[in-house]
Amino acid sequence: MPRRFKYPPAVPPDCQGCPIRKSTVCRAFKLEELNVVEDFKTGDRILPAGTTLYQEGEPITELYNLLDGVVVLNRILTSGRRQILEFVLPGAFLGYQPDLKGPMLHGAQCLTDVAVCVFPRHSFPSLMRRHPEVAAHLVSIKARDEARAHNHLTNIGTRASRARLAHLLLELHIRVRRWYPTADDGIVELPLTQDHIADALGLTSVHVNKMLRTLREDGLLRFKNGQLNILDAKRLAAIGELDPDTVSQLY
């Protein structure tokens, strides 16, 4: 149903070869301690695009490291409206929330084929107790996630639709390029529909479409078939009020 990346999702042979080892909680372990993680983890899993990783409102029994692919976190209201909270790229640690045993506060969907590394949820607190470095790293991760949420909040709360869109696309461009570098630096694979963008920004997809057109007509970018092509990053950053100094703390 949804789009997929050109590349199939990759699962590393072991934790030593894991490409995201340094960006998630596993960072807590030195190379020679990685057996702790390998003993702890439940296993790896490959999920096709469109899969629900976990559902809002349901308790779950796992935690996830995103190894490859793109996931979206969202909340759905009784009114039927959807708010996309975050687009998640490899290296993220998913599913940790204040009440580990409570119903999930948000849902997670795979936008592409995805590879995850699965941890058991119930024994994670004891892992943190046995290995305080894990807790320390999780603090950093959560602090950064919070900062990203604040950034997103600021984008929606203070900017008009055109600026809002420019800001989001630039940000995604920077983040995706980091994990999925491409031949042409300006072009990046972005597996989103205009509907996703609209629900992330609190706009309608019709309006997003119209704003995309103005940006295209101004020669700033092109976004078609899941390909985002940034033509004039500088002018876009001005329009979207993107501050590179702030951004650097977020990724």
Next chain:
Amino acid sequence: MPRRFKYPPAVPPDCQGCPIRKSTVCRAFKLEELNVVEDFKTGDRILPAGTTLYQEGEPITELYNLLDGVVVLNRILTSGRRQILEFVLPGAFLGYQPDLKGPMLHGAQCLTDVAVCVFPRHSFPSLMRRHPEVAAHLVSIKARDEARAHNHLTNIGTRASRARLAHLLLELHIRVRRWYPTADDGIVELPLTQDHIADALGLTSVHVNKMLRTLREDGLLRFKNGQLNILDAKRLAAIGELDPDTVSQLY
């Protein structure tokens, strides 16, 4: 300049008598271990309403437990627009961000006279190393802060102005009542201007004013001179789509 609570801010005589001991990182210590905190902390401080606790863009050297009073966290864009990220009540732990040494990603202002307990910033990581329980609790705190930011994001992104306003006021009513209970359960002291509310919700204060009027005229609430009086919580919750189950994980 700004409003103040009727009561002056209170500083506890020692950590044992600290009213927020259980809601912040200090929770990591048993009663008889509290001397660790007392040795670690820099001291307490009382700040008059209107004070800037720390400024966006500037590095700082401290961390704060909010003991008493109300603080607001915000970001200000070059365009001059302000986004209020969160209204902070006693028990919060303030100033921790991904890059502890970097410039603050947001600013913090005192809405009322405030009492804070000050920690040194540079030695906090070593405190976490020596006392892993601190890190564990900070994980919970940050996870909850993130969930709150997601909630706020959802409010701004998915609801029309009237519902947005109803949602925020109900939420604040619940939170403030918890720390500052009043004789009449429906009335609560809320030291905000309509400008604050507008900047929290991504609306103009003029529009907030008009929506407040409709809520008042419908007999749902009254908000005047920093007093919020909820007259019909049930109907308000319906309008603001407030889900009590979700809320419970957030406070």
Next chain:
DNA sequence: CGCGATTTTGATCAATGTCAAAGGTGGTGG
């Protein structure tokens, strides 16, 4: 080739912002 999902466009409408001015309110200093 045909189908479902997505994108694109135009016409119209509703929600929210902007501007401007008048009325309140509490705090301060004479």
Next chain:
DNA sequence: CCACCACCTTTGACATTGATCAAAATCGCG
């Protein structure tokens, strides 16, 4: 104790943004 002042609230007229509705065009996939 009064009067003034700064800040906040309230209101109305009008402008603009973004939503809604509907239909056609396009795309990816089987």
